[in-house]
Amino acid sequence: MRILVVGATGTIGRAVCDALSPRHEVVRASRHRSALRVDIAQPDSIRALYQAMGRVDAVVSAAGEARFAPLSTLRDEDFAFSLANKLMGQVNLVRLGFDSVSDGGGFVLTSGVLARSPMPGSAAVSLVNAGLEGFARAAALEAPRGVRVNVVSPPWVTETLRALGMDPRPGLPAAQVAQTYVQAVEGRQTGEVLEPKKDSRPATRL
Numbered sequence: 001m002r003i004l005v006v007g008a009t010g011t012i013g014r015a016v017c018d019a020l021s022p023r024h025e026v027v028r029a030s031r032h033r034s035a036l037r038v039d040i041a042q043p044d045s046i047r048a049l050y051q052a053m054g055r056v057d058a059v060v061s062a063a064g065e066a067r068f069a070p071l072s073t074l075r076d077e078d079f080a081f082s083l084a085n086k087l088m089g090q091v092n093l094v095r096l097g098f099d100s101v102s103d104g105g106g107f108v109l110t111s112g113v114l115a116r117s118p119m120p121g122s123a124a125v126s127l128v129n130a131g132l133e134g135f136a137r138a139a140a141l142e143a144p145r146g147v148r149v150n151v152v153s154p155p156w157v158t159e160t161l162r163a164l165g166m167d168p169r170p171g172l173p174a175a176q177v178a179q180t181y182v183q184a185v186e187g188r189q190t191g192e193v194l195e196p197k198k199d200s201r202p203a204t205r206l
């Protein structure tokens, strides 16, 4: 398969590229550090990316930012940023990408554990993650030509916890998280939220 990975330079995106590349042609894109650039917060940038790409069999997104801060300090701008970037950025990758994905191909988006296990400071992130999961379930019903739409909801990643100076033990290594993306790309499921687990078999949340 020819697979576009957006967010290819990130902790999760790099691991997804490594996991897919032995069996597939992987095209790497990101906002600053990839040869192929896209800013998913800008719909015209997504349109230009798809125009440059031509046909792909799958699009994986491990990109998108949302603001983490106490609810009382989150400003209008923080919500607007989070919605335009991680939420609408990935929604638009699907909406604007349907015509670029081959019959039976698929999209794999990224939400995150804070959708269902919030913590103080996660209001904007939890909002965006939950929105992505609702969007994917609904978009899968209307996707044309057998195109599939799924979301991976990663737990905390070991490498991220380590980089933040936190206890890495509750985390899951990025390479293990990446296996769930591979299963979403290569499998037949659609409209599902896949949660990477320690034994690498994703649990499905209906």
Ligand SMILES: NC(=O)c1ccc[n+]([C@@H]2O[C@H](COP(=O)([O-])OP(=O)(O)OC[C@H]3O[C@@H](n4cnc5c(N)ncnc54)[C@H](OP(=O)(O)O)[C@@H]3O)[C@@H](O)[C@H]2O)c1
Pocket: 006, 007, 008, 009, 010, 011, 012, 013, 029, 030, 031, 032, 033, 034, 038, 039, 040, 041, 062, 063, 064, 065, 066, 085, 086, 089, 110, 111, 112, 113, 153, 154, 155, 156, 157, 158, 160, 161
């Ligand atoms: N790591 C975790 O523990 C964890 C857990 C749950 C959910 N998640 C979610 O998983 C996703 C990836 O996380 P990560 O830790 O791998 O992030 P990361 O290491 O910070 O990497 C983010 C990647 O996304 C790209 N990117 C960011 N904003 C973009 C934009 N507007 N347009 C296009 N590309 C953009 C970056 O590109 P450049 O490098 O070129 O700027 C980079 O490739 C995030 O949405 C995060 O919320 C992560």
